[in-house]
Amino acid sequence: MSLSFTLHGTDGAARAGTMHTAHGAVPTPVFMPVGTAGTVKGMTADAVRATGASVILGNTYHLMLRPGAERVHALGGLHRMMDWPGPILTDSGGFQVMSLSKLRKMDKDGVTFQSHIDGSRHRLTPERSIDIQHKLDATITMVLDECTPFPATPDQARDSMELSSRWAARSKAAFVPRDGYGLFGIVQGSVYPDLRKASADALLDIGFEGYAIGGLAVGEGQEMMYQVLDVTAPLLPADRPRYLMGVGTPDDLLGAVARGVDMFDCVIPTRAGRTARAYTSQGVFNLRNARFADDDRPLDPACACPACSRHARAYLHHLFRAGEMLGPMLLTWHNLHYYQALMAGARATILAGQFDNYAVGVRAAWAAGESG
Amino acid sequence: MSLSFTLHGTDGAARAGTMHTAHGAVPTPVFMPVGTAGTVKGMTADAVRATGASVILGNTYHLMLRPGAERVHALGGLHRMMDWPGPILTDSGGFQVMSLSKLRKMDKDGVTFQSHIDGSRHRLTPERSIDIQHKLDATITMVLDECTPFPATPDQARDSMELSSRWAARSKAAFVPRDGYGLFGIVQGSVYPDLRKASADALLDIGFEGYAIGGLAVGEGQEMMYQVLDVTAPLLPADRPRYLMGVGTPDDLLGAVARGVDMFDCVIPTRAGRTARAYTSQGVFNLRNARFADDDRPLDPACACPACSRHARAYLHHLFRAGEMLGPMLLTWHNLHYYQALMAGARATILAGQFDNYAVGVRAAWAAGESG
Numbered sequence: 001m002s003l004s005f006t007l008h009g010t011d012g013a014a015r016a017g018t019m020h021t022a023h024g025a026v027p028t029p030v031f032m033p034v035g036t037a038g039t040v041k042g043m044t045a046d047a048v049r050a051t052g053a054s055v056i057l058g059n060t061y062h063l064m065l066r067p068g069a070e071r072v073h074a075l076g077g078l079h080r081m082m083d084w085p086g087p088i089l090t091d092s093g094g095f096q097v098m099s100l101s102k103l104r105k106m107d108k109d110g111v112t113f114q115s116h117i118d119g120s121r122h123r124l125t126p127e128r129s130i131d132i133q134h135k136l137d138a139t140i141t142m143v144l145d146e147c148t149p150f151p152a153t154p155d156q157a158r159d160s161m162e163l164s165s166r167w168a169a170r171s172k173a174a175f176v177p178r179d180g181y182g183l184f185g186i187v188q189g190s191v192y193p194d195l196r197k198a199s200a201d202a203l204l205d206i207g208f209e210g211y212a213i214g215g216l217a218v219g220e221g222q223e224m225m226y227q228v229l230d231v232t233a234p235l236l237p238a239d240r241p242r243y244l245m246g247v248g249t250p251d252d253l254l255g256a257v258a259r260g261v262d263m264f265d266c267v268i269p270t271r272a273g274r275t276a277r278a279y280t281s282q283g284v285f286n287l288r289n290a291r292f293a294d295d296d297r298p299l300d301p302a303c304a305c306p307a308c309s310r311h312a313r314a315y316l317h318h319l320f321r322a323g324e325m326l327g328p329m330l331l332t333w334h335n336l337h338y339y340q341a342l343m344a345g346a347r348a349t350i351l352a353g354q355f356d357n358y359a360v361g362v363r364a365a366w367a368a369g370e371s372g
Numbered sequence: 373m374s375l376s377f378t379l380h381g382t383d384g385a386a387r388a389g390t391m392h393t394a395h396g397a398v399p400t401p402v403f404m405p406v407g408t409a410g411t412v413k414g415m416t417a418d419a420v421r422a423t424g425a426s427v428i429l430g431n432t433y434h435l436m437l438r439p440g441a442e443r444v445h446a447l448g449g450l451h452r453m454m455d456w457p458g459p460i461l462t463d464s465g466g467f468q469v470m471s472l473s474k475l476r477k478m479d480k481d482g483v484t485f486q487s488h489i490d491g492s493r494h495r496l497t498p499e500r501s502i503d504i505q506h507k508l509d510a511t512i513t514m515v516l517d518e519c520t521p522f523p524a525t526p527d528q529a530r531d532s533m534e535l536s537s538r539w540a541a542r543s544k545a546a547f548v549p550r551d552g553y554g555l556f557g558i559v560q561g562s563v564y565p566d567l568r569k570a571s572a573d574a575l576l577d578i579g580f581e582g583y584a585i586g587g588l589a590v591g592e593g594q595e596m597m598y599q600v601l602d603v604t605a606p607l608l609p610a611d612r613p614r615y616l617m618g619v620g621t622p623d624d625l626l627g628a629v630a631r632g633v634d635m636f637d638c639v640i641p642t643r644a645g646r647t648a649r650a651y652t653s654q655g656v657f658n659l660r661n662a663r664f665a666d667d668d669r670p671l672d673p674a675c676a677c678p679a680c681s682r683h684a685r686a687y688l689h690h691l692f693r694a695g696e697m698l699g700p701m702l703l704t705w706h707n708l709h710y711y712q713a714l715m716a717g718a719r720a721t722i723l724a725g726q727f728d729n730y731a732v733g734v735r736a737a738w739a740a741g742e743s744g
Contacts, residue, residue, distance in 0.1 A: 039697075044419075044678060046678065071686065081684065310417065314453075315410070318439040
């Protein structure tokens with residue numbers, strides 16, 4: 001049986017469930033740390049586990065270029081290579097081909113591009129993307145789509161969405177079902193409700209184990225993103241997980257959970273951690289700030305991660321000022337821990353019918369905090 | 373009672389003992405990972421503990437400049453700041469003033485210098501060095517000395533050694549004895565046996581909890597270093613720990629243990645780990661080498677560290693090629709683990725009267741290995 005999803009409860013539009021996969025269970029809502037090139041930057045696999053993460057993401061674009069899908073396959077797949085026996089979701093590679101590669105050229109069958117690493121030529125089609133993700137041993141495979149740029153005219157958005165729908169069908173045909181594995185479709189349609197509806201209908205006709213909402217977090221802003229979620233999430237079946245790709249800040253996550261999203265991935269917590277920015281129960285801190293030089297308090301007294309439970313803010317400040325690797329390591333750990341705790345709190349309060357109160361309380365603490 | 377040392381057994385000149393300190397016991401022979409600026413580069417404190425390390429080293433020069441001795445003191449000392457409740461040895465700062473600072477000027481009372489970080493002016497005297505180390509809460513404090521450059525004429529070496537002897541007496545006078553804490557003297561005298569003897573006699577007259585052998589690993593080469601150890605170690609009391617500063621490779625450690633040294637520190641395992649060089653039971657590997665790209669074997673099958681027990685050589689190679697932080701993190705971990713295992717093996721075989729066989733076997737495995 002393919003990957004499945006059990007919905008345990010709802011609170012308004014917010015949902016709490018469990019995804020059952022070949023590599024273990026995933027309680028939702030869930031945040032997936034990004035392990036771009038076969039590693040969550042600055043974290044051992046044990047450290048990722050210690051944050052409470054149950055599923056991580058790998059990037060097909062990066063992995064197909066280096067070390068190469070065939071090589072990962074020969075090494076036993078991504079799980080074994082990374083020491084992450086838990087579930088892994090891989091993206092299709094399409095988004096990063098468009099954002100990172102050189103001299104890319106789209107046609108109706110796929111995209112040809114040059115590696116940003118060494119200029120070598122590669123081609124990605126729906127079939128090749130699915131094949132690569134199979135070789136990586138992705139628990140959750142994503143269809144190859146075109147992430148419609150923002151802004152797009154209605155005509156541009158329709159053309160792009162329809163291309164993605166055709167590629168979704170080809171991706172489905174190429175996918176090899178395996179017990180506890182799954183393939184997710186991706187709803188496109190930019191900010192246009194009728195196009196989102198048409199995209200969802202086309203995907204539902206094909207049938208997937210889960211549905212992603214793509215083409216957001218590309219510059220449209222939080223308000224417009226929420227509007228699109230408000231019209232898109234209700235189009236998706238209740239018994240399948242819903243994944244908002246590339247989102248976002250803790251505030252974004254609370255807003256999207258309230259609108260019925262189950263799954264998230266984003267580089268924000270890891271990238272911010274490497275640049276001294278910490279997401280905490282008291283808001284956002286920049287640990288490079290000189291005001292922390294003598295601050296002997298924990299970064300976040302509500303947090304149990306090693307950065308908060310073992311060290312003072314002054315030490316974290318020192319590590320960043322001295323350019324020590326441990327600064328990015330500890331702050332990445334903290335941010336991922338914070339994201340996991342935020343989602344665990346969301347799940348618990350959804351099940352208790354208290355999610356709105358939870359979100360109000362969390363946001364009030366951010367606002368009251370002495371962040372900066 | 374000050375820090376003390378129990379000698380459990382000898383095998384030839386090699387010694388196995390235990391150092392008893394305010395912050396725990398240290399089985400010897402022991403390798404101390406270097407935590408220059410309040411962190412062993414690329415390692416959490418938990419990771420350092422997991423390698424089997426029982427004592428670490430901090431650098432007074434770096435810490436006095438950043439974050440500053442008074443600040444470390446206000447944060448509860450180096451142990452608390454770093455989350456390392458175990459023993460910490462700090463050097464005097466003198467060596468790095470001479471190698472790193474700008475516009476340094478020696479006089480008979482101390483050295484005035486400019487910070488390599490911001491050009492600020494500082495002064496280090498025996499009294500100030502001891503005071504800083506006290507503020508850092510060093511378990512083992514080192515006297516301020518002059519590390520005699522190599523080569524040095526006999527006259528230069530004598531003048532330098534005699535300056536160090538006077539500073540050793542002043543360091544002793546400034547040191548505040550505390551239960552389980554100790555002050556170590558440093559034998560100088562370059563490569564001249566009569567000067568080493570004069571230095572050791574002067575230090576023994578003053579009296580210290582341990583004795584370091586300084587002025588080695590400064591370009592004289594392994595053979596000459598061993599010659600100096602052969603004449604210097606027997607000058608030191610059997611009931612005090614002997615510390616060879618700044619040494620060395622695994623081979624250096626075996627050779628020095630055989631000559632009666634108990635303690636070592638060196639940046640080699642951490643620095644090498646950051647640059648893809650691994651010390652293993654089969655010799656030295658450079659993980660950047662293309663021959664590892666498809667190598668699915670563990671780095672060192674005899675090693676239980678996460679790099680070796682969880683990953684393939686091909687993955688480590690990939691991490692370094694991709695510039696991922698996890699490469700330096702895992703290889704630092706491995707190298708420190710290897711150094712600890714090497715010293716644990718030395719201790720066990722000394723106690724069993726088999727140290728020579730152990731050293732022969734370890735070196736034979738290095739030579740037989742397919743390192744490169």
